[in-house]
Amino acid sequence: MKSRQSNLHYFFLFLLTLIGFSSCSKGTDINEIVPYTRVSFQTYRYYHPELEDIGTGVYFDSDDPFNSSAGYRNHGIYIVNTGDDFIAMDATCTHDVDSVQHVILKEDDPYIGVCPICKSEYIFLSGGANHTGPSRHALRNYRVIYNSDTKEIRVTN
DSSP states (O other), X not given: OHHHHHHHHHHHHHHHHHHHHHTOOOSOSHHHHSOOXXXXXXXXXXXOGGGGSBTOEEEEOTTSTTOOOOSGGGOOEEEEEOSSSEEEEEOOOSSOTTOSOOXXXXXXXXXXXEOXXXXXXXXXXXXXXXXXXXXXXXXXXXEEEEETTTTEEEEEO
């Protein structure tokens, strides 16, 4: 009888572990929507006077100086001055990640990015939060390190 009871403990431990692994939801995290791409580049604020405007998205792609990484599928990266710091966002639309198009500046509003395919709009000052359209997720954000002495802006994962 004693051996039966000890096996029952192992069964419940196995069942509890199985439930723990199967309870995680998938498909809702931005890191799962836009696949990981190594991003590491730097630029200098004085090369881009448009970075003085708070909230305006400034687009960087692989052709820009000092930029060796341009986000997922080389769609590019937007950098935005928040007034206190900088935000960097991948220009990949979170509604259609595999599209060859990328989020562009809205023609009449440089504070908003828009996907030319699905028409989803993203507010840059709020970290690329979805504003309208079929996309339900914000743009993927990257870490920004700003050195106010040298005016260097470094973007990394």
